Amino acid sequence: MKIEQKVKQTLKKIKLNKKEKIIVALSGGKDSTVTAYLLKKLGYNIEGFHINLRIGKYSEDCLEAIEKLCKDLKIKLHVYDMKNEMGSGMCYLRTSIQSSPGKGRLKNCAICGVIKKWILNREVRKLKADKIATGHNLDDEAQTFLMNIFKGSPKLSVNSGPITLNMHDEKFIPRIKPLFYVAENDIREYSKKNKLPVNYGACPCALDSYRIQVRKFLDTLSKKDKENIVKNFDKLLKKISKSKDDKITYCEMCGEPSRNNICKKCELMKIV
């Protein structure tokens, strides 16, 4: 099935309304770029949001690609500059966290992911958006699902799926993944075919060896097998989500929605 049809089906499944204000989290890479391109092409009401992580030349190239994309698509772009807003870029912040007692083994992407999610929810809420769209694809989801199974905690996958479930709170902006059922290679091919402005360079901080190992394993499987992993996960998700505790509270330190008294981002940063 063609990528556009797959995305249309996914958006139908999650009942996305064309009147809703959707903020697309743009990284500058192919996945979020294709997400914005397709949502716009299909007539959705979108704006772009980018977190400038200040990872040297890599971040500069990402921003340049995003600015071109938003100009081409005629959509508004919001940029959150980490250095201006938080006092330092991701590299410095991450290294400080990793040099704190007990945090040395935390992976670059794990730290970066937690901080980006926290920024995204808070900033997008200020923009009064109804949904956040991210570029996660079939390969990302199969990797995350398998990693959670290997770690013995499939419940960690409960916030996966093409739309977030079980996070019903006025301070939490639901997240959607229009490319949930689309394989990474098809996205690369599509973005090249449509000559989309994309930074194809890899992030110099992407050193999550465990994810890379799982990715290598998944690369030995066919697209059909990966699709089956994600489809079966989807079925399982409905069962897991019913048994999952829905409790959401607010972080005692920052006031953001959290499953614990202190949110993951404040847990990371309180010792810095």
Ligand code: SF4
């Ligand atoms: S690859 Fe890892 S470190 Fe780089 S931007 Fe993505 S999550 Fe952050």
Ligand SMILES: [Zn+2]
């Ligand atoms: Zn917090």
